[in-house]
Amino acid sequence: MTEQYDVVIVGGGHNGLIAGTYLSKAGKRVLVVERAAMAGGLSQSDHVIPQAPDHMINTGTAELIHIRASPVMQELDLRSHGWKTVETDPMYAYLDPEGGSIAVFRDPRRTAEDIARFSKVDAKAYLEFVELIDGLMQFAGAMGKGDPGVRTARNYLDLAKVAIRNRALKDRLQLISTAPADQLAAEWFEHPATQALLLGIVAGAGPFDTDGNGIAYALFGLLHRVGVSKAVGGMRMFADVLLSAYAASGGQLMLNAEVEEIVIGDGAARGVRLKGDRMIEAGVVIATCDPITAARLATPGGLGRVTRTRLEYAPAHRANVGPSLINVASSKPFRLKRHQDLRTDGVDLNQAVGLIGSAEELRQALVQARRGQVPSAPVFSLSPMTNWDPTMAPQDQGVAYIYLPVFPVEVNDGWPRAKAPAADAIIARAADYYDGFDGELGRWFETCPDREARTSLTKGCVTHVDFGAQRTGAKRPAFGLGGPEPLAPGFFLGGAGIHPGGGVSGGPGRLVSKRVLDYLA
Ligand SMILES: Cc1cc2nc3c(=O)[nH]c(=O)nc-3n(C[C@H](O)[C@H](O)[C@H](O)COP(=O)(O)OP(=O)(O)OC[C@H]3O[C@@H](n4cnc5c(N)ncnc54)[C@H](O)[C@@H]3O)c2cc1C
Structure with a gap:
């Protein structure tokens, strides 16, 4: 059986659906094929804990940040498709082992006031840091306009204007793009609590001791500019909104449809072959799975040797460090113990994401994870x-989402042996900080290999390709492959493995849709 489309998109994650919506709106016949039973990819939620069937669990993303700043929101009018979120402020709170806390508010001055409770010097430095990051954001904004692989006179002009405006920051901006985030935290801030706050947040972008990943501090710029929201009802809301926008544009979706081959014949993309040998023909194929998987799926010999090799070498959790996730369902709500009691200024830390782990523990965890060990002090x-969306559990019950940014991908002892004790140690530490764990009904613990088995994502890498200054813009996923040209005629990448990268921004989906429209034109 053969069907024909203009474009077939491999993967119904958020970027696949967003690319599909832009292309259908432009009048193309589009089919998204998704191997799982639900669309959404790493941005989904479900009732995955058998002992707690009414507790909604986010199985990947929990925080909506990048998409709040993305033009996709307006261009696809996502709000009209049932978008429902709740904003949190304070957004994060570093929870010091001694009971103190530093809250991160939308307002950087309030954040600095909180830091001042630990160090006045750091409070002043934080405001300078935010100004510096704002300069970084201006550069990113100027570079991110249009296609990073196509530099126009207008781009150069924009960049020149930003460079002139921020000339006083020139040296420090260059440092950010070359230094490890850890070095910068240690250079700029004297107090271990401030360093822990910075590293605790930036650790989500990957190993913070890697040269060039200081640019991950751009996240602080986003936090202060646009803030954070959570999807009401879990990330299923987000997936449903995208599905609704996609369906309204006329796009077609096929679930439980695993692509076994991206067919490249006579030098160009011909479509995809699904498991079970069903063939779908299309002159354009967009792979929103990770680039290594895309290379594996391509017809042998269909990609040039250099292209294929560069895709295969795109790093995915190369340092053996990647995030694991534990969700705990409880018959009780989760409330902070002493940290809330010690706040006398009325700030509700229970509305924030709690950051647990000192700066030294974070550094030690990184060393241990690299060596294939479960960190002895979980961070x-x-x-x-x-606490912000009671609909995710029955009344007065709780869901705790525990994200372990510095965790081994593989462990020397093997996960079958290491997993249960690791979870017990993590939850025991969490219970030192929060009440509610004594009502545990069940837990859902996904390591990187578990995620790979569930989603077929190489090494379970949440950003598809590791984050870093050398893998941004036209250098993502690899040098020479991040521009508008297809990998082979008609074959494009369109997921988190291309610019602007991982996280829920819709940027890759939007970018590839423009590339494909240009190609088809
Ligand atoms: C635990 C965790 C926490 C995270 N937290 C956040 C957060 O708080 N904020 C944030 O912004 N980002 C977060 N992220 C990152 C974010 O979720 C991802 O970067 C983003 O969702 C990637 O979207 P995508 O559409 O590019 O790819 P994916 O969501 O990976 O979608 C790719 C799709 O392709 C499908 N697929 C793969 N192979 C095939 C095949 N052969 N045939 C058919 N379909 C196939 C997969 O099933 C999947 O649905 C988190 C990720 C994880 C895992």
């Missing part, structure tokens, strides 16, 4: 989901 962020 994580804890999102008490039901």
Whole structure:
């Protein structure tokens, strides 16, 4: 059986659906094929804990940040498709082992006031840091306009204007793009609590001791500019909104449809072959799975040797460090213990994502994870989901989302042996900070290999390709492959493995849709 489309998109994650919506709106016949039973990819939620069938669990993303700043919101009018989120402020709170806390508010001055409770010097430095990051954001904004692989006179002009405006920051901006985030935290801030706050947040972008990943601090710029929201009802809301926008544009979706081959014949993309040998023909194929998977799926010999090799070498959790996730469902709500009691200024830390782990523990965890060891002192962020969205569990019950940014991908002992004790140690530490764990009904713990098995994502890498200054813009996923040209005629990448990268921004989906429209024109 053969069907024909203009464009077939491999993967119904958020970028696949967004690319599909732009292309259908432009009048193309589009089919998204998704191997799973639900669309959404790493941005989904479900009732995955058998002992707690009414607790909604985010199985990947929990925080909506990048998409709030993305033109996709307006261009696809996502709000009209049932978009429902709740904003949190404070957004994060570093929870010091001694009971103190530093909250991160939308307003950087309020954040600095919180830091001042630990160090006045750091409070002043934080405001300078935010100004510097704002300069970085201006550069990113100027470079991110249009296609990073196509530099126009207008781009150069914009960049020149930003460079002139920020000339006083020139040296420090260059440092950010070359230095490790850890070095910068240690250079700029004297107090371990401030360093822990910075590293605890930036750890989500990957190993913070890698040269060039200081640019991950751009996240602070986004936090202060646009803030954070959570999807009401879990990330299923987000997936449903995208599905609704896609369906309204006339796009077609096929679930439980695993692509076994991206067919490239006579030098150009011909379509995809699904498991079960069903063939779908299309002159354009967009792969929104990770680039290594895309290379594996391509017809042998269909890609040039250099292209294929560069895709295969795109790093995915190369340092053996990647995030694991534990969700705990409880018959009780999750509330902070002493940290809230010690706040006398009325700030509700239970509305924030709690950051647990000192700067030294974060550094030690990185060393241990690299060596294939479970960190002896677990470091994580804890999102008490039901504190801002009680609909995620039955009344007065709780869901805690525990994100472990610095965790081994593979462990020397093997996960079958290491997993249960690791979870027990993590939850025991979380229970030192939050009440509610004594009502545990069940837990859902996904390591990187578990994620790979569930989603077929190489090494379970959440950003598809590791984040870093050398893998941005036209250098993502690899040097020479991040421009508008297809990998082979008609064959494009369109997921988190291309610019602007991982996270929920819709940027890759939007970018590839423009590239494909140009190609078809
Ligand atoms: C635990 C975790 C926490 C995260 N937290 C955040 C956060 O708080 N904020 C944030 O912004 N980002 C977060 N992220 C990152 C973010 O979720 C991803 O970067 C983003 O969702 C990637 O979207 P995508 O559409 O590019 O790819 P994906 O979501 O990976 O979608 C790719 C799709 O392709 C499908 N597919 C793969 N192979 C095939 C095949 N052979 N045939 C058919 N379909 C196939 C997959 O099933 C999948 O649905 C998190 C990720 C994880 C895992």
